[in-house]
Amino acid sequence: MADKETQPAQRRVCIVGAGPAGLSAARALKRLGIAYDQFERHSDVGGIWDLDNPGSPMYESAHFISSRKTSGFFDFPMPDTYPDYPGNRQILDYARAFADAYGLRETVRFNTEVTDVEKDGNDWLVTLADGTQRRYWAVICATGVTWAPRRPRHPGEFAGEIRHSSEYRSPLEFRGKRVLIVGLGNSGADIACDAAANAAAAFVSIRRGYHVIPKHVLGIPSDELADAGPQLPLWLERPFFRALLRLVQGDLTKYGLPEPDHKLFESHPLLNSQLVHHLQHGDVAIRPDIASLDGTRVRFADGSSEEVDLVLYATGYDWAIPYAERHFTWNEGRPDLYLSAFNRQHRNLFGLGYLEVNSSAYTLFDHISNVLAQYLHDQDHAPARAAAFDRLIATDHPKLNGGINFLPTARHRAYVDARAYHRYLGALRKRLGWQTLTPGMFDAVGSARDVRQVRA
Numbered sequence: 001m002a003d004k005e006t007q008p009a010q011r012r013v014c015i016v017g018a019g020p021a022g023l024s025a026a027r028a029l030k031r032l033g034i035a036y037d038q039f040e041r042h043s044d045v046g047g048i049w050d051l052d053n054p055g056s057p058m059y060e061s062a063h064f065i066s067s068r069k070t071s072g073f074f075d076f077p078m079p080d081t082y083p084d085y086p087g088n089r090q091i092l093d094y095a096r097a098f099a100d101a102y103g104l105r106e107t108v109r110f111n112t113e114v115t116d117v118e119k120d121g122n123d124w125l126v127t128l129a130d131g132t133q134r135r136y137w138a139v140i141c142a143t144g145v146t147w148a149p150r151r152p153r154h155p156g157e158f159a160g161e162i163r164h165s166s167e168y169r170s171p172l173e174f175r176g177k178r179v180l181i182v183g184l185g186n187s188g189a190d191i192a193c194d195a196a197a198n199a200a201a202a203f204v205s206i207r208r209g210y211h212v213i214p215k216h217v218l219g220i221p222s223d224e225l226a227d228a229g230p231q232l233p234l235w236l237e238r239p240f241f242r243a244l245l246r247l248v249q250g251d252l253t254k255y256g257l258p259e260p261d262h263k264l265f266e267s268h269p270l271l272n273s274q275l276v277h278h279l280q281h282g283d284v285a286i287r288p289d290i291a292s293l294d295g296t297r298v299r300f301a302d303g304s305s306e307e308v309d310l311v312l313y314a315t316g317y318d319w320a321i322p323y324a325e326r327h328f329t330w331n332e333g334r335p336d337l338y339l340s341a342f343n344r345q346h347r348n349l350f351g352l353g354y355l356e357v358n359s360s361a362y363t364l365f366d367h368i369s370n371v372l373a374q375y376l377h378d379q380d381h382a383p384a385r386a387a388a389f390d391r392l393i394a395t396d397h398p399k400l401n402g403g404i405n406f407l408p409t410a411r412h413r414a415y416v417d418a419r420a421y422h423r424y425l426g427a428l429r430k431r432l433g434w435q436t437l438t439p440g441m442f443d444a445v446g447s448a449r450d451v452r453q454v455r456a
Contacts, residue, residue: 019047
């Protein structure tokens with residue numbers, strides 16, 4: 001029988017996961033003096049950015065797709081010594097420096113997996129892998145969205161190797177092989193470039209056209225340029241940037257990329273500068289959707305085919321919260337959460353990080369964590385205000401798309417426009433009298449400048 005531990009004298013919060021979202025939540029709770037326990041199944045903080053974390057989808061050539069100056073946690077900028085687009089090892093060092101700076105590491109119980117979360121009256125019973133149960137006032141699920149690889153099925157049989165990008169690590173894996181990458185999200189584009197530089201032949205199978213945004217425009221990171229430039233209305237911003245991209249890149253359809261079937265900004269941005277280079281030099285070729293697999297050949301929707309040794313699916317991930325799945329309402333694989341965090345059916349069960357955004361996710365995590373922590377604090381200290389927020393959780397359905405008609409796909413169902421989200425949060429904080437994040441609000445004992453000491 002499981003050993004049930006109760007803490008009636010002190011209400012505690014459970015944070016599941018010590019990746020970037022979990023660390024953001026921990027800092028926010030700690031600031032308000034809210035007691036919490038944090039569980040991480042891996043041996044250290046960092047989440048997917050740790051290549052040694054079992055099941056991590058990270059690969060050696062992975063870099064941030066948002067730039068150094070626009071990314072990172074609130075009031076904890078990345079070091080000036082970092083490049084415009086930091087690599088995965090630098091992001092891992094940065095996340096660990098963040099944990100150390102705010103004294104978050106010592107409260108994490110490592111090598112401890114949460115296997116189940118169950119409602120028990122007004123509390124939550126959390127079961128650990130060793131069978132131990134603990135009682136909590138609230139649970140924050142912060143285990144991320146890239147742990148359940150989506151693997152398509154195609155007609156026919158394939159005699160070569162089939163893998164998902166989650167199993168890919170090094171460009172050396174492509175040496176001497178004819179490689180087909182399926183999918184052209186940001187990971188697919190990165191891996192296609194690795195294949196272009198290392199494989200005997202490289203192809204990318206895609207179903208639709210993409211707006212390819214270079215990482216630098218006029219020598220400035222693209223997102224910095226967008227943030228620093230004049231804030232144009234969407235009807236003017238879209239044709240301006242579309243014309244700028246055409247000026248910088250030319251017509252990409254002549255390299256085999258289909259014309260996009262959607263307007264600029266209506267899908268997750270494909271930020272990549274190397275892909276166009278490899279297409280221009282013939283190092284990688286675009287192919288249409290797969291029709292069938294036939295021995296060592298892959299046949300495509302246009303009737304063409306290629307001899308292939310390795311099919312690598314860069315087809316994304318199914319969102320999952322396996323230890324608490326039944327307590328969330330799901331719509332096409334996405335949980336129905338107010339502000340992408342607050343469970344509408346169950347009080348004090350949260351999902352932090354279950355969103356896609358067209359700007360820095362870490363900064364947005366911090367703003368959501370700030371609201372979440374103040375809501376929990378108010379349940380004890382300002383119950384009327386907490387009750388007012390309860391009503392919003394149950395009934396409010398704000399449009400956070402910023403006027404952008406995102407693609408009607410499951411992936412974009414949880415997509416938000418960062419500017420619209422921050423505007424709404426600002427109005428919400430003003431309405432409820434909650435604090436906004438301000439520099440110096442958090443008491444750090446270090447800074448991101450100490451990041452090099454982490455690896456040492």
